Amino acid sequence: MSAPLVSLQDLSVQFCGHRKASALNAVNIELGAGEVLGLLGESGSGKSVTLRTLLRLHPERTTKIQGKMQVDGQDVLALKGRALDLYRGGTVSMVFQEPGLAFDPVYTIGQQITEAIRAHEAVGEAAARAQALHMLERVQIPQARRRFDAYPHELSGGMRQRAMIALALACKPKLLLADEPTTALDATVQIQVLLLLRELQRETGMSVIFVTHDIGAAVEVADRIAVMYAGRIVEQAAVGDIVRAPRHPYTVGLLAATVGAEHRGQPLQAVPGAPPDLAALPPGCSFAPRCTHASERCRREVPPLTSLGNRAVACWHPVQPVAEAA
Amino acid sequence: MNSAPLPPSPVHDRGSPAQPLLVVRDLKKHFPVRGGPLERTKKFVHAVDGVSFSVPKGKTLGIVGESGCGKSTTARLIARLMQADSGSMVFDGEGVDEFGGIRLKEFRRNLQMVFQDSFASLNPRLTIAETIAYGPRVHGMPAAEAKRQAHDLLARVGLAPAQFASRYPHELSGGQRQRVNIARALAFDPRLVILDEAVAALDKSVQAQVLNLLQELKAERQLTYLFISHDLHVVHYISDYVMVMYLGQVVETGPVERIYGQAAHPYTRALLSAVPSMDPDRRTESSPLAGDPPNPINPPSGCRFRDRCPHAHPVCEARTPALIGIAGEPAHQAACHLNDPASGHPGALPETQA
Ligand SMILES: Nc1ncnc2c1ncn2[C@@H]1O[C@H](COP(=O)(O)OP(=O)(O)OP(=O)(O)O)[C@@H](O)[C@H]1O
Ligand SMILES: Nc1ncnc2c1ncn2[C@@H]1O[C@H](COP(=O)(O)OP(=O)(O)OP(=O)(O)O)[C@@H](O)[C@H]1O
Ligand code: SF4
Ligand code: SF4
Ligand SMILES: [Mg+2]
Ligand SMILES: [Mg+2]
Numbered sequence: 043m044s045a046p047l048v049s050l051q052d053l054s055v056q057f058c059g060h061r062k063a064s065a066l067n068a069v070n071i072e073l074g075a076g077e078v079l080g081l082l083g084e085s086g087s088g089k090s091v092t093l094r095t096l097l098r099l100h101p102e103r104t105t106k107i108q109g110k111m112q113v114d115g116q117d118v119l120a121l122k123g124r125a126l127d128l129y130r131g132g133t134v135s136m137v138f139q140e141p142g143l144a145f146d147p148v149y150t151i152g153q154q155i156t157e158a159i160r161a162h163e164a165v166g167e168a169a170a171r172a173q174a175l176h177m178l179e180r181v182q183i184p185q186a187r188r189r190f191d192a193y194p195h196e197l198s199g200g201m202r203q204r205a206m207i208a209l210a211l212a213c214k215p216k217l218l219l220a221d222e223p224t225t226a227l228d229a230t231v232q233i234q235v236l237l238l239l240r241e242l243q244r245e246t247g248m249s250v251i252f253v254t255h256d257i258g259a260a261v262e263v264a265d266r267i268a269v270m271y272a273g274r275i276v277e278q279a280a281v282g283d284i285v286r287a288p289r290h291p292y293t294v295g296l297l298a299a300t301v302g303a304e305h306r307g308q309p310l311q312a313v314p315g316a317p318p319d320l321a322a323l324p325p326g327c328s329f330a331p332r333c334t335h336a337s338e339r340c341r342r343e344v345p346p347l348t349s350l351g352n353r354a355v356a357c358w359h360p361v362q363p364v365a366e367a368a
Numbered sequence: 369m370n371s372a373p374l375p376p377s378p379v380h381d382r383g384s385p386a387q388p389l390l391v392v393r394d395l396k397k398h399f400p401v402r403g404g405p406l407e408r409t410k411k412f413v414h415a416v417d418g419v420s421f422s423v424p425k426g427k428t429l430g431i432v433g434e435s436g437c438g439k440s441t442t443a444r445l446i447a448r449l450m451q452a453d454s455g456s457m458v459f460d461g462e463g464v465d466e467f468g469g470i471r472l473k474e475f476r477r478n479l480q481m482v483f484q485d486s487f488a489s490l491n492p493r494l495t496i497a498e499t500i501a502y503g504p505r506v507h508g509m510p511a512a513e514a515k516r517q518a519h520d521l522l523a524r525v526g527l528a529p530a531q532f533a534s535r536y537p538h539e540l541s542g543g544q545r546q547r548v549n550i551a552r553a554l555a556f557d558p559r560l561v562i563l564d565e566a567v568a569a570l571d572k573s574v575q576a577q578v579l580n581l582l583q584e585l586k587a588e589r590q591l592t593y594l595f596i597s598h599d600l601h602v603v604h605y606i607s608d609y610v611m612v613m614y615l616g617q618v619v620e621t622g623p624v625e626r627i628y629g630q631a632a633h634p635y636t637r638a639l640l641s642a643v644p645s646m647d648p649d650r651r652t653e654s655s656p657l658a659g660d661p662p663n664p665i666n667p668p669s670g671c672r673f674r675d676r677c678p679h680a681h682p683v684c685e686a687r688t689p690a691l692i693g694i695a696g697e698p699a700h701q702a703a704c705h706l707n708d709p710a711s712g713h714p715g716a717l718p719e720t721q722a
Contacts, residue, residue: 199435258644
């Protein structure tokens with residue numbers, strides 16, 4: 043295989059402002075061109091920090107970053123000035139849960155997409171406008187010509203989300219980072235947006251890292267899923283393998299906690315306990331205090347992410363898969 | 369890591385147990401919008417357009433509907449964070465802020481909200497323990513007791529006080545912040561809690577912890593919930609009754625098993641079938657509902673869903689369907705001509721068959 047589009051090697055991020063926190067602890071991710079990775083995991087496990095670090099959005103003064111981060115052959119941690127500006131939005135761009143973070147309320151969405159294109163490409167105003175309009179059509183905004191001159195607040199939630207995707211894709215990024223882009227949408231619009239993302243990904247061949255808590259949403263768009271816990275990747279495998287036969291005890295717990303119709307009237311199976319303090323991680327496996335399989339070794343040594351068949355698991359005692367029905 | 373359950377709070381019932389805790393009648397809110405320079409008439413977004421419902425004591429009403437259909441606005445109107453254009457509310461048998469009714473101040477204390485945006489609702493300059501203790505302190509609780517209660521509540525929502533009590537909101541993840549908001553709402557000892565997308569930002573395991581907590585507290589304190597969510601699995605799990613909204617109006621409401629088992633409105637059916645697949649070999653190929661909701665500034669005449677409804681008939685354009693009970697199931701109501709034998713819709717069930 044040729045060099046992956048994204049390669050994070052032992053990436054660690056520490057916040058050293060008022061409150062210390064080891065938000066990422068030696069994260070390794072490789073993502074090929076055209077691959078879609080779903081990032082699942084507990085609240086506060088570092089999913090958003092991973093995406094923000096890929097965009098170099100953390101203030102340098104209070105953030106300590108170690109390890110390597112390569113995207114499309116560029117050493118991201120070494121980028122500066124104009125090169126960093128071109129990288130952001132040009133090579134990598136991001137969509138958020140809340141479109142309000144991406145759009146300025148005082149400009150029309152057409153103006154903002156046009157502006158983004160002109161910041162990255164040497165094109166004239168008219169050509170950029172035409173390209174922006176084309177983007178709005180591609181994300182299936184009805185009456186795109188009219189919506190071009192609409193302000194963000196004049197669009198419905200689903201349309202705003204599509205407009206944000208248009209903005210993110212306007213400069214043809216090779217990597218799209220999506221941080222819970224459908225969490226705020228109703229089910230019918232969520233499906234529309236997921237289908238749209240899937241279609242645009244196929245058309246453009248871009249790679250996507252898709253953060254979500256909704257396993258169903260990950261199943262709809264992702265090829266592979268990585269599960270995070272306390273700033274580490276604890277399991278990584280093809281979507282089907284994660285959903286059908288999780289091996290890491292945390293992944294097993296997370297899937298068991300997912301609400302379904304069959305749970306009505308009884309308490310849900312939450313993983314007991316709370317995540318560790320990121321300022322003082324336990325010496326061994328971070329999940330050990332909550333894990334029913336924990337041994338002495340687990341409490342002493344951090345389990346490395348090792349391959350196990352065609353998946354990777356960071357656990358000294360992976361859960362045996364239940365025999366699958368033929 | 370559950371701490372000891374909080375002592376049950378005294379419930380001050382005014383009406384009888386059968387008296388719904390909250391009755392909302394014909395609530396309306398139209399937002400003025402900036403028109404073009406040549407437009408003479410002012411335009412309005414019909415955000416909430418004649419919403420009526422009631423919530424029985426100690427029950428959970430789940431509210432679902434498309435993005436922008438007016439769920440949050442309805443919640444804000446009920447909490448009086450915003451003035452309604454018209455409509456009335458009765459809280460436990462007494463008119464809210466009416467002559468001889470319950471005073472606004474007292475009503476507000478009985479009702480707490482947990483919002484969608486976990487960040488905007490926390491004061492960035494207070495530690496989270498201070499934030500949780502703040503409300504009860506203002507209402508006269510001694511500092512030490514307010515602090516102890518804050519720590520108990522933090523532990524209860526899964527945030528170890530030793531680690532988290534002295535943190536500021538920006539030092540928490542989105543999910544952690546939302547748990548603080550839930551703890552804060554509970555600190556007021558309310559009777560009605562409106563949860564607007566309160567568990568959307570949480571991972572499934574923490575979500576399960578919080579849903580379990582909400583269920584326990586509901587039983588312990590006889591709480592009543594209005595639970596707004598896009599997560600259809602969660603709404604199914606937690607609700608006793610479900611209300612479905614579309615473009616500012618209620619299109620269907622009823623007991624949770626009826627809505628999830630025998631939905632009567634075509635929009636409800638489309639919504640409930642839009643749940644993502646859990647099988648990577650059988651991904652969803654097309655959306656059950658195409659297109660976008662109509663413009664809330666100029667809602668269509670008749671049934672507002674008719675542009676997207678597979679059963680639309682000229683009568684749907686000519687006449688607005690009323691929210692009426694399904695034959696034999698008065699608690700289950702739908703606003704669709706298909707359910708009204710007298711509507712003139714050719715697909716409507718004849719009266720004898722119903
Ligand atoms: N600027 C910061 N200073 C200190 N700690 C931070 C900062 N930003 C994030 N953190 C901490 O880093 C951890 C990871 O946060 P992150 O936002 O990546 O979580 P997440 O996995 O995206 O969670 P969620 O699912 O709740 O969005 C959290 O524990 C958070 O409290
Ligand atoms: N302050 C406001 N001024 C003008 N229009 C508003 C205002 N608040 C809401 N709206 C509009 O009112 C309608 C209803 O909005 P609301 O936020 O209540 O919807 P919602 O059902 O909560 O949506 P979501 O599921 O996306 O949260 C939308 O069209 C919205 O754009
Ligand atoms: S390494 Fe040990 S403690 Fe950690 S998840 Fe595996 S079995 Fe549990
Ligand atoms: S009233 Fe007519 S258009 Fe509206 S939901 Fe029923 S059948 Fe469809
Ligand atoms: Mg996040
Ligand atoms: Mg809302």
